[in-house]
Amino acid sequence: MSRRYDSRTTIFSPEGRLYQVEYAMEAIGNAGSAIGILATDGVVLVGEKKVTSKLLQTSKSTEKMYKIDDHVSCAVAGIMSDANILINTARLQAQRYAYAYQEPIPVEQLVQSLCDTKQGYTQFGGLRPFGVSFLFAGWDRSYGFQLYVSDPSGNYGGWKAAAIGANNQAAQSMLKQDYKEDMTREEAVKLALKVLSKTMDSTSLTADKLELAEICLAPSGEVKYQVCTPEALSTHLVQAGVTQPAAEV
Amino acid sequence: MSIFEYNGSALVAMVGKNCFAIASDRRLGVQLQTVATDFQRVFKIHDRLYIGLSGLATDAQTMYQKLVFRHKLYQLREERDMKPQTFASLVSALLYEKRFGPFFCQPVIAGLGDNDEPFICTMDCLGAKELAKDFVVSGTASESLYGACESMYKPDMEPEELFETISQALLSSVDRDCLSGWGGYVLLVTPTEVQEKILKGRMD
Numbered sequence: 001m002s003r004r005y006d007s008r009t010t011i012f013s014p015e016g017r018l019y020q021v022e023y024a025m026e027a028i029g030n031a032g033s034a035i036g037i038l039a040t041d042g043v044v045l046v047g048e049k050k051v052t053s054k055l056l057q058t059s060k061s062t063e064k065m066y067k068i069d070d071h072v073s074c075a076v077a078g079i080m081s082d083a084n085i086l087i088n089t090a091r092l093q094a095q096r097y098a099y100a101y102q103e104p105i106p107v108e109q110l111v112q113s114l115c116d117t118k119q120g121y122t123q124f125g126g127l128r129p130f131g132v133s134f135l136f137a138g139w140d141r142s143y144g145f146q147l148y149v150s151d152p153s154g155n156y157g158g159w160k161a162a163a164i165g166a167n168n169q170a171a172q173s174m175l176k177q178d179y180k181e182d183m184t185r186e187e188a189v190k191l192a193l194k195v196l197s198k199t200m201d202s203t204s205l206t207a208d209k210l211e212l213a214e215i216c217l218a219p220s221g222e223v224k225y226q227v228c229t230p231e232a233l234s235t236h237l238v239q240a241g242v243t244q245p246a247a248e249v
Numbered sequence: 250m251s252i253f254e255y256n257g258s259a260l261v262a263m264v265g266k267n268c269f270a271i272a273s274d275r276r277l278g279v280q281l282q283t284v285a286t287d288f289q290r291v292f293k294i295h296d297r298l299y300i301g302l303s304g305l306a307t308d309a310q311t312m313y314q315k316l317v318f319r320h321k322l323y324q325l326r327e328e329r330d331m332k333p334q335t336f337a338s339l340v341s342a343l344l345y346e347k348r349f350g351p352f353f354c355q356p357v358i359a360g361l362g363d364n365d366e367p368f369i370c371t372m373d374c375l376g377a378k379e380l381a382k383d384f385v386v387s388g389t390a391s392e393s394l395y396g397a398c399e400s401m402y403k404p405d406m407e408p409e410e411l412f413e414t415i416s417q418a419l420l421s422s423v424d425r426d427c428l429s430g431w432g433g434y435v436l437l438v439t440p441t442e443v444q445e446k447i448l449k450g451r452m453d
Contacts, residue, residue, distance in 0.1 A: 060328065067325055091325050095318045102314070 010123055020129055021122055024152035027078060027131040033165035034064055034075040035196055036135040037179070037188040038147045042216035043137035044188040045075040048165070048200055049209050062227055065213045069094040071104050071223040072138035073215060077165030078152075079131040086130055090114045107138035111148045111156050119154030129153070133164040137215045139223045145215065161191075167199040174198060185214055193240040205242050207233040252353045253374075255280060257428025258290060258303035259390035261398060261419055262359040262369045264383060265411035268439040269367040271299050271359040272419045274390070275447075276431035277306055286431040286452070294320055295330040296443070298360035299436060300340070303388035304374065305353035312352055315343060333360030333368035337378060344376035351375055355387040365440040390429045393422035412437050412446070420450040 013019055032050035036043060047064025063080075067073045068090045076083040093113045097105035105113075114134075121129045129152040136148040149164060150156040161179045163171035174195045183191070189212065197205045212228035228236065237243045259274040277288035291301040292313045300316065302309035319339060323331050331339070337358050344352060351374045359369045371385035372378045379385065383402050386394035397418040406414060416435055423430040433448030 069321070069325075088326075091322055095321055098321075099314055099318045 010126060018122060018153070021153045024078075024129045024131045025133075028133050028152070028164065029166060029168070031077045031079070031165050032064065033163060033167060033171060033196065033199060034077050034135055035161075035163045035171060035175070035192045036075060036137055036147045036149075036159070037161045037175070037183070037192050038145060038159070039183045039185045039188040041145075042185045042188075042214050043139075043145050043147050044185055044192055045073065045135060045137050045213045045215075046189075046192040046196055047075050047077075047211045048196060049211060052209055062211050062213070064211045065227060067225050068110065068136075068138075069098070069104060070225075071140065071215075072107055072110055072136060073213060073225045074137065075135040075164075075213070077133045077135075077168075082130040083132045083134075086114060086117070086132055086134070089117055104140065106140045106142060107136065107146045107148065108143070108158070110138070111136050111150060115150050115154045115156045117154075118150070118152060122153060135162060135164055137213075139215060139217065163195070163199075166201075171195050171199045185216060189214070189236055190240040193237060193242050197240075197242040205237060207231075207237065210237075212236065250280070253304050253355075254389050254428060256304075256306040257426075258306075258309075258388035259394060259419065259423045259426065259429035260290060260301040260303045260355075260357045260387040261394050261415060261422075262301065262357050262371075262385050263398070263402065263406075263411060263415045263418075264367045264369055264381075264404075266405040266407055267365050267367065268408045268411060268437065269359045269361065269369060270408075270411050270415045270435060270437045271301055271357065271369075272415050272433055272435040273301050273303075274388075274419070274423050274429040274431065275434055276429055278428060283431065289434075291434060291436055292316075294336060294360075295324075297438065298331065298333050298336055298358075299438070300336075301357040301359075301387070302354045303357070304355050308352040308354040312340075312343070312354055312356070316340065319343070333358060333362050333370075336360065337368075337370050337372075341372055341376035341378050344372065344374060348375060357385050357387045359438075361438060361440060388429060390422045390426035393425045394418065397422045408437055408439055408444075412444075416446075416448055420448060424451055 032048040034047040036045050066087050094105045133151045149162045161175040207230040218224045257278045262271040273290040277285035357371045362368045369385050370380045384398040401414050401418050419433045435446045437444040
């Protein structure tokens with residue numbers, strides 16, 4: 001019945017839904033998950049790498065996390081090619097703001113600007129929406145550390161802890177139970193890894209299936225975006241009780 | 250009155266042994282009136298690449314802001330810093346884009362490339378590159394600077410000697426130019442460290 005209203009993104013269905021946008025969110029539900037948690041001293045982003053073939057050789061350092069500007073980064077879930085376009089757009093928007101105002105773009109402004117772009121694809125042009133959800137993590141002088149989630153409709157919200165991608169509802173309810181106010185980054189990493197281990201399909205979690213990034217403030221006041229090395233990530237996994245330490249022979 | 254002589258400037262960059270130095274004067278004037286004595290003309294692009302911009306001060310600042318924009322995007326996409334040669338091509342292209350309504354600034358670019366090889370170059374306001382192995386100069390004091398550098402320069406100087414040479418060349422040249430001077434600023438870059446020094450010269 002709803003077939004009649006699927007073909008154009010710019011048309012509402014009789015029930016008042018935008019089917020193309022909802023189908024885009026379906027596509028994201030099949031993609032690798034990502035979790036973001038806000039801590040007192042930073043933001044933690046963890047992503048599940050879907051393709052872990054030995055033959056894969058990428059030049060980019062990360063598959064799920066991307067730096068948008070010195071003080072803002074994001075984790076991605078969904079169609080990677082769509083994500084690349086949006087990440088590039090976000091980077092340009094951040095630099096244009098910095099050029100105009102000689103100040104780093106406030107995190108919410110960047111998220112809003114990108115969401116305005118996404119919204120355009122649900123209202124004009126007859127083009128399909130982007131099949132990507134983002135977790136934006138950043139710091140600015142007005143509001144400190146922040147975490148935002150945005151989806152294909154162009155809606156966004158600020159969160160203390162959020163999950164996107166596969167099994168995100170299960171992950172979100174786990175986060176709701178276990179999240180505590182005033183978590184440190186270390187505790188946030190442990191929580192994120194625990195939740196991810198329960199919602200991921202694979203039987204054992206190893207460092208090569210995950211990516212972990214933290215946004216924090218260096219003593220100099222500079223915002224730092226650090227991607228965890230595989231060795232450090234293995235240590236985190238052991239500390240979180242998610243994997244057994246390598247057996248001594 | 251030439252637009253290039255409106256604010257007054259002096260810039261010089263020299264190559265040493267596995268190091269380079271880039272120096273500028275500190276005066277900002279509005280024709281004959283001196284308005285600032287701490288004006289920055291040498292800017293950092295990344296740890297091993299610096300650009301000095303002589304000529305009209307507002308164009309120097311705007312050019313720098315545009316270059317920061319472009320370099321930041323390059324760093325994000327390529328996950329590495331720009332090589333000096335690549336950066337010089339970028340500056341040249343940006344200047345030529347305004348071929349029929351140019352930015353009134355002449356850049357001096359200095360950086361350490363692959364294998365810590367020092368790289369310097371200058372270009373005119375339309376982007377014509379001039380690569381040099383020894384020194385490059387720019388600004389209202391450029392003629393004096395050419396003379397001073399030609400006589401004082403020796404190849405393969407160690408950092409301390411390079412610093413002395415570039416400082417003397419700068420100070421003696423700006424003393425012959427009424428539009429530049431009021432002190433000097435020298436940046437000495439080696440593979441392991443960066444030294445910034447302020448020179449006290451004739452404050453006139």
